[in-house]
Amino acid sequence: MKVVTRGKKPFGASPLLRLCLVLTLTGLALTLHSMVRPNGLSFTLFSVLGTPLMLLSVMLLLYLFLDDMRKRYSLFSIEEYQPGEVIIAQGDAADRAYFIQRGDVEVLREGRQVAKMGPGDYFGEMALLRPDARRTATVAALTPVELMVLGKENFYRLLDAIPALRLEFMGPAAERRRKGELHEGEESG
Amino acid sequence: MFTLILIQQAGDAHVNVDPVLVLLQQLSVGAAAAGVLLVLFLIFFRRRLTEGLLKVLAFLGLLVLPMMSLGLGNVVGLAQAKKVEFCGSCHLTMAGFVNDMRAAESESLAAKHFRNRWIPDAQCYTCHASYGMFGDVQAKMAGLNDVYKYYTRTYKIPVRMHAPYPNEECLKCHENTPKFVNSESHAELLPAIRAGEFSCVDCHGPAHVVEWNESRHAR
Numbered sequence: 001m002k003v004v005t006r007g008k009k010p011f012g013a014s015p016l017l018r019l020c021l022v023l024t025l026t027g028l029a030l031t032l033h034s035m036v037r038p039n040g041l042s043f044t045l046f047s048v049l050g051t052p053l054m055l056l057s058v059m060l061l062l063y064l065f066l067d068d069m070r071k072r073y074s075l076f077s078i079e080e081y082q083p084g085e086v087i088i089a090q091g092d093a094a095d096r097a098y099f100i101q102r103g104d105v106e107v108l109r110e111g112r113q114v115a116k117m118g119p120g121d122y123f124g125e126m127a128l129l130r131p132d133a134r135r136t137a138t139v140a141a142l143t144p145v146e147l148m149v150l151g152k153e154n155f156y157r158l159l160d161a162i163p164a165l166r167l168e169f170m171g172p173a174a175e176r177r178r179k180g181e182l183h184e185g186e187e188s189g
Numbered sequence: 190m191f192t193l194i195l196i197q198q199a200g201d202a203h204v205n206v207d208p209v210l211v212l213l214q215q216l217s218v219g220a221a222a223a224g225v226l227l228v229l230f231l232i233f234f235r236r237r238l239t240e241g242l243l244k245v246l247a248f249l250g251l252l253v254l255p256m257m258s259l260g261l262g263n264v265v266g267l268a269q270a271k272k273v274e275f276c277g278s279c280h281l282t283m284a285g286f287v288n289d290m291r292a293a294e295s296e297s298l299a300a301k302h303f304r305n306r307w308i309p310d311a312q313c314y315t316c317h318a319s320y321g322m323f324g325d326v327q328a329k330m331a332g333l334n335d336v337y338k339y340y341t342r343t344y345k346i347p348v349r350m351h352a353p354y355p356n357e358e359c360l361k362c363h364e365n366t367p368k369f370v371n372s373e374s375h376a377e378l379l380p381a382i383r384a385g386e387f388s389c390v391d392c393h394g395p396a397h398v399v400e401w402n403e404s405r406h407a408r
Contacts, residue, residue: 039278
């Protein structure tokens with residue numbers, strides 16, 4: 001399994017940060033030049049070049065900070081699996097729910113395929129709704145799969161933020177799915 | 190050192206050095222120098238820093254220090270740009286005007302105003318910039334144009350004003366003063382002077398006396 005963080009590069013390795021550093025260095029050098037050798041040319045360079053460069057750098061830096069914060073506090077993380085890889089195993093402790101972004105997975109109970117799921121489907125959420133729950137089925141990747149993964153705490157936070165989701169996860173359809181009455185799109189928990 | 194720079198710019202008139210301006214300049218230069226050092230440190234050593242420390246230093250080096258330097262630098266720079274020494278820094282074109290203004294024996298209008306301290310400071314700027322925000326902006330825009338022409342050597346000699354000298358620049362100080370209003374020679378011409386139909390310089394000029402040596406300007 002490959003965990004893909006949304007912030008593909010750490011803050012220090014971002015090319016935008018490198019650009020900010022170069023822009024600011026140029027702007028500061030022009031500022032120093034205009035202070036130490038004040039004349040028409042140095043002040044013009046400071047005004048029409050140094051000032052916009054430093055302001056541009058500040059805007060880029062603010063974007064970097066905000067983008068970094070958005071990634072850091074994102075509810076979801078992204079995971080990728082290759083065909084045949086087991087995503088969750090029957091009997092394991094449950095701590096996360098999965099939402100399929102790309103690819104197909106199969107649901108296995110006692111080694112027998114009971115359902116298939118694809119993009120837009122989700123699994124693993126039922127176990128989060130029961131205390132000390134264990135996975136009731138195994139889910140494995142059939143094709144290369146990209147999943148949005150939601151931890152237990154963030155799952156509850158999402159339910160609190162969007163109460164309508166309780167109906168989706170705990171309503172009659174979810175109950176029937178849990179009891180295995182819905183075979184199409186049946187899922188594990 | 191920076192105090193000396195400002196004193197140098199002010200020529201012999203040390204009393205004209207504004208201590209607040211000196212302090213602001215020192216702060217601006219200090220912030221810019223510290224910013225340069227910090228940015229250089231970040232360029233070469235940022236990968237060795239922890240993420241948290243890197244963000245704090247980036248905040249300081251890319252936001253706090255540059256903005257401090259930028260704000261103060263603009264205040265100091267605009268103040269410096271009003272000084273006679275700044276105007277005279279375009280030696281080939283402006284030095285003649287400045288030298289005439291400072292010459293003890295000159296009888297030009299500018300020299301009389303300078304010699305008698307009728308205008309105590311920023312003499313060029315005071316006479317050549319109009320009142321208000323737009324006056325400043327227009328002066329700066331014209332200055333940018335002059336800088337471009339000077340460094341690309343696209344100016345023509347003898348250097349002439351962009352437009353005839355407006356009487357408003359004289360009247361902003363002289364208007365309504367007893368000497369101006371009670372003058373017999375002004376009484377008859379007052380409407381024409383105020384309307385800009387009759388130039389002050391026609392009687393009181395020349396504003397500057399400059400001898401042009403064309404060979405110095407050859408490209």
